Amino acid sequence: MKKRTMETSLAGHSPKLIRSIERRLFLKQGLSLGALALLAGCDLTDDESVQKLLTGMSRWNDGAQAWLFNPNKLAPEFPESAITKPFPFNAFYSVDEVTLVDGKDYKLELEGLIRDKKPWTLPELYALPQTSQITRHICVEGWSAIGKWSGVRFSDFLARVGADTSAKYIGFKCADDYYTSIDMATALHPQTLLTFRFADQILPPKYGFPMKLRIPTKLGFKNPKHIMSMFVTNEYPGGYWEDQGYNWFSGS
Amino acid sequence: MEAAQAQWVKIHPLIVRITHWINAFGILIMVASGWRIYNASPLFPFRIPNELTLGGWLAGALQWHFAAMWLLVINGIVYVTYGVVSGHFRRKLLPITPRAVFHDVQEALRGRLAHEDLSVYNAAQRAAYLAIIVCAVVLVFSGLAIWKPVQLQEITAIFGGYESARVVHFLTMALLVLIVVVHVVMVILVPRTFPTMITGRARRAS
Numbered sequence: 001m002k003k004r005t006m007e008t009s010l011a012g013h014s015p016k017l018i019r020s021i022e023r024r025l026f027l028k029q030g031l032s033l034g035a036l037a038l039l040a041g042c043d044l045t046d047d048e049s050v051q052k053l054l055t056g057m058s059r060w061n062d063g064a065q066a067w068l069f070n071p072n073k074l075a076p077e078f079p080e081s082a083i084t085k086p087f088p089f090n091a092f093y094s095v096d097e098v099t100l101v102d103g104k105d106y107k108l109e110l111e112g113l114i115r116d117k118k119p120w121t122l123p124e125l126y127a128l129p130q131t132s133q134i135t136r137h138i139c140v141e142g143w144s145a146i147g148k149w150s151g152v153r154f155s156d157f158l159a160r161v162g163a164d165t166s167a168k169y170i171g172f173k174c175a176d177d178y179y180t181s182i183d184m185a186t187a188l189h190p191q192t193l194l195t196f197r198f199a200d201q202i203l204p205p206k207y208g209f210p211m212k213l214r215i216p217t218k219l220g221f222k223n224p225k226h227i228m229s230m231f232v233t234n235e236y237p238g239g240y241w242e243d244q245g246y247n248w249f250s251g252s
Numbered sequence: 253m254e255a256a257q258a259q260w261v262k263i264h265p266l267i268v269r270i271t272h273w274i275n276a277f278g279i280l281i282m283v284a285s286g287w288r289i290y291n292a293s294p295l296f297p298f299r300i301p302n303e304l305t306l307g308g309w310l311a312g313a314l315q316w317h318f319a320a321m322w323l324l325v326i327n328g329i330v331y332v333t334y335g336v337v338s339g340h341f342r343r344k345l346l347p348i349t350p351r352a353v354f355h356d357v358q359e360a361l362r363g364r365l366a367h368e369d370l371s372v373y374n375a376a377q378r379a380a381y382l383a384i385i386v387c388a389v390v391l392v393f394s395g396l397a398i399w400k401p402v403q404l405q406e407i408t409a410i411f412g413g414y415e416s417a418r419v420v421h422f423l424t425m426a427l428l429v430l431i432v433v434v435h436v437v438m439v440i441l442v443p444r445t446f447p448t449m450i451t452g453r454a455r456r457a458s
């Protein structure tokens with residue numbers, strides 16, 4: 001309708017002029033459409049094609065970060081004096097809802113592409129060679145805190161149980177129903193530790209008893225706590241936050 | 253026809269016009285989504301009203317931020333490369349002296365805008381555009397510093413560590429937004445400039 005009235009009223013004018021007026025109208029409408037779309041911020045994010053584009057870019061960013069990841073680059077370590085006290089608690093529930101795991105009956109289950117799937121008790125895990133690190137934990141929300149964790153080098157543990165380190169992913173299932181997964185290159189990084197102690201004490205429940213996988217090359221939510229079982233796989237396992245839209249790789 | 257055309261002069265190259273509007277769109281997305289990310293853990297004792305932000309929640313805002321950053325960086329590289337290689341920056345943003353900037357800003361404040369000839373930027377404009385370019389570069393590097401404080405820790409160290417890089421990123425955003433607001437107000441006050449950034453042409457000052 002609109003187009004027709006415009007053609008009639010412009011009848012007799014040169015096609016060049018009409019084109020130029022149409023172009024200007026298009027630009028004007030385009031600009032105000034863009035402004036409107038942005039005003040409706042969150043609705044825009046929910047739009048299906050927009051969401052598809054954003055998810056696609058997030059996958060692209062997974063690839064870019066995997067490419068950028070240098071297996072020999074170490075996260076900065078800090079002196080004891082730099083440790084943040086008190087260290088913040090953070091989870092998808094509040095501190096009085098923390099899951100309590102019974103250490104006596106506990107056994108770490110191994111699944112997937114692993115040669116020796118014998119479950120591990122806590123005394124067996126504590127008997128493995130232990131190392132410590134004081135590193136910065138960075139949250140996806142932006143805040144950060146420095147803490148000290150101790151445990152077994154994850155790459156040593158994977159070698160000991162005969163994990164297929166040519167597989168793509170390692171997934172984790174946790175006692176609080178949290179779950180996440182990481183890439184094999186990060187799992188084998190020398191600072192990725194399966195930790196049982198925080199600040200030289202057995203991990204308290206709020207920091208992830210009986211164990212937390214500490215990955216200083218990834219954001220905090222990629223560091224699972226209360227791990228009950230882990231599996232090595234080539235099929236993308238996703239994660240609790242990742243399945244809701246947080247970037248999967250989330251490297252630091 | 254010949255005579256009519258002779259009154260028009262080309263003042264903004266096509267590359268500058270295209271990159272300018274892609275940039276304006278990209279900056280809008282980065283700022284609006286960045287404000288939502290800020291709200292997840294505010295550095296200062298205030299929050300940005302959610303109505304002004306983009307993304308709906310933290311994950312959505314992060315998706316927008318880390319998608320638009322590619323658009324903005326690639327676009328910025330095209331603009332700056334063109335600006336340097338073609339001589340566009342040298343021709344239009346230089347020379348610039350503190351004296352001239354001071355003088356032109358005062359004139360502008362008195363409502364006497366030194367922008368008769370649209371093919372020449374006055375000193376206040378030159379200062380604003382150069383400041384925008386510097387801010388954008390600082391934003392990109394402080395952004396890399398907080399996105400990759402392990403892999404790109406050398407960049408993070410330049411800003412004095414992760415926490416201070418966050419502060420630099422936020423304050424540079426604030427400065428850029430301030431300059432852009434002034435920039436848009438000036439365009440509204442001298443509306444003749446607006447179509448020139450679309451068509452590239454202005455009527456010759458006579």
Ligand code: HEM
Pocket residue numbers: 268272275276279280344370377381384385428432435436439445446447448449
């Ligand atoms: C809706 C918002 C905007 C409008 C209406 C607008 C309009 C304009 C106009 C009309 C000019 C030409 C000025 C003249 O000829 O005197 C210009 C130049 C410029 N604008 Fe914007 N602008 C906007 C947003 C932005 C943003 C967000 C940025 C950067 C963050 C920006 C950076 C620049 C720069 C650097 C120039 C100089 C370009 C060159 O010659 O290399 N503008 N803008």
